[in-house]
Amino acid sequence: MSSDLVTKLPLPEETLMAEPKSNIERPLSPHLQIYRPMLTMTMSIVHRMTGAALYFGTLLLVWWLVALATGPDYFAYVQNIAGSFIGRLVLFGYTWALVHHAIGGLRHLIWDTGRGFDLNAIEWFARANLVGSIVITVALWAIGYSVL
Amino acid sequence: MSFKTPLGSVRGLGSAKSGSEHFWRQRLTSVANVPLVILFVIIVISSLGKGYGEVASLIGSPLVAIIFLALIISAVYHMYLGMQVIIEDYVHGEGVKIAAIIVNTFFSAVIGIAAVFAILKLSFGG
Numbered sequence: 001m002s003s004d005l006v007t008k009l010p011l012p013e014e015t016l017m018a019e020p021k022s023n024i025e026r027p028l029s030p031h032l033q034i035y036r037p038m039l040t041m042t043m044s045i046v047h048r049m050t051g052a053a054l055y056f057g058t059l060l061l062v063w064w065l066v067a068l069a070t071g072p073d074y075f076a077y078v079q080n081i082a083g084s085f086i087g088r089l090v091l092f093g094y095t096w097a098l099v100h101h102a103i104g105g106l107r108h109l110i111w112d113t114g115r116g117f118d119l120n121a122i123e124w125f126a127r128a129n130l131v132g133s134i135v136i137t138v139a140l141w142a143i144g145y146s147v148l
Numbered sequence: 149m150s151f152k153t154p155l156g157s158v159r160g161l162g163s164a165k166s167g168s169e170h171f172w173r174q175r176l177t178s179v180a181n182v183p184l185v186i187l188f189v190i191i192v193i194s195s196l197g198k199g200y201g202e203v204a205s206l207i208g209s210p211l212v213a214i215i216f217l218a219l220i221i222s223a224v225y226h227m228y229l230g231m232q233v234i235i236e237d238y239v240h241g242e243g244v245k246i247a248a249i250i251v252n253t254f255f256s257a258v259i260g261i262a263a264v265f266a267i268l269k270l271s272f273g274g
Contacts, residue, residue: 048234051227051230051234052230052231052234054227055230055231058223058224058259059259061263062259062262062263062266065207065216065262065263065266065267065270066262066265066266068203068204068207068266068270069265069267069269069270069273072200072201075200075203075204076200098185102182102185105181105182106182108178109175109178109179140189140193143193144193144196147194147196147197148196148197
């Protein structure tokens with residue numbers, strides 16, 4: 001009886017010198033997919049996504065500027081691409097990303113002052129961010145088409 | 149409870165040894181971007197439907213060129229800082245992370261230099 005028990009117990013040095021068990025399934029902190037999607041959380045994720053999109057969007061602005069500095073022929077070529085259906089679609093998305101990121105950024109600047117952290121305020125910010133970005137983007141394009 | 153004095157806490161400037169500089173510059177450029185982007189949108193809309201000569205002289209005119217230069221410098225620095233945070237959040241391998249941060253720096257620098265060159269050429273080169 002006693003010999004059976006001894007073989008099953010780990011030796012003291014084994015427990016002390018134990019290898020770090022990296023393959024053990026430890027509980028992880030809950031990640032995004034655990035939570036019910038909420039508007040505030042979605043706007044937070046979209047703020048980062050629009051930021052990343054604008055990062056590459058700057059490439060389009062610089063392409064346009066370099067084309068303008070290159071000469072009339074190359075500028076006409078780039079203007080044609082920008083004016084195509086796909087081009088306008090990308091530029092519409094670019095406008096929306098810019099407006100959304102700007103409103104989201106203003107919200108962050110308000111938070112930086114320590115204000116606007118109560119539940120009503122953050123919910124209002126999230127809605128204003130979504131609705132405001134769509135309204136302003138459509139308005140800008142309406143102005144753009146009226147100028148053309 | 150910390151026995152450190154406030155000065156002692158900030159002297160080391162944290163593990164990155166840069167304190168709150170990254171955060172502060174992100175905010176500073178974001179504040180600058182607000183009026184600059186509004187002016188940028190107005191300029192772009194007013195350039196719509198215009199021919200090459202008109203657009204080139206508009207962007208090259210002193211006031212517009214200064215606004216564009218300020219926007220490019222502020223926006224490129226802002227996007228450089230932002231992408232660095234994204235990389236640090238999601239790229240965990242030390243080697244890949246450093247490589248990504250180097251690529252981010254080079255990409256931002258090339259973008260900024262190209263835009264500044266184009267604006268200056270439109271202003272001075274004709």
